[in-house]
Amino acid sequence: MADWSYWLAGAGLTVILELFSGTFYLLMIAIGLAAGAGAAAIGFGEAVQLLVAAVVGVIATVALRRSRYGRQQQRVQAERDPNVNLDIGQTVHVPAWQNGAARVMYRGALWDVELAPGGTATPGQYTIREVRGSRLIVAA
Template sequence: MSDSTLWWIVAAFFVSLELLSGSLYLLLLAIGAAAAALCALAGQSQDVQFIVAAVVGGGGVLFWHRQLLKRGPIDTEGYTTTGLDQLDVGEEVSVAGWGPDGTAQVVYRGSAWMARHHGPHVPKTGPHRIRAIESCYLVLEPL
């Protein structure tokens, strides 16, 4: 099996993981593997292929992570939702526990949702109210 085929398989693996998790970081790593596959097609050595994969994939991850750090936490104080998301605002959910990263997984409408805490206080378990929906996260405030 050629080097380029292996790199395309690695890229497809990262894309499939990204589809399961929704993490942009995995997509950036897949782009790095695709760049290495193109280097392999161009006849570059394996050392160059690994360097290109690391620089393109790792550089993309580093760039995106720094962009998120610059943005800082999203201000949800004046955040409002529109459309169908507005139906969920004000509904109650129960939080069994918070993760070390400040997120929790809650069951809402029969499926598991990721949730973030809203407010200055340390998040607690128990009943919470949906304050907003941010991407695929429910923004919760304690009752």
């Protein structure tokens, strides 16, 4: 078999491994291996093929790391994330407070309600900011 076919087989195997890992980094290495196949098809020697594969793989990996897909996303705690808990952002009516806590009827059940830091405990409408177990943390 020709050198370029070994490079392409390695790239194909790397793409298959990428499907199992779920990251794009192995895909960038596969691009480098494909570039090594291109260098082999042109007729460069083994040292140049390895150099081309390594340089292209590193450049592709660095480019991915600097893109928006490679950056770490801001992690939001699940109890504060409206994409996880649909109660966040809903409103509840608090008829009376007792030492910064209350009990309200919400979705057909009684819930413990706690006032978020910095809020004033007055009766009225409040927005749910987070859910901790069976306790709603609310703010005005």
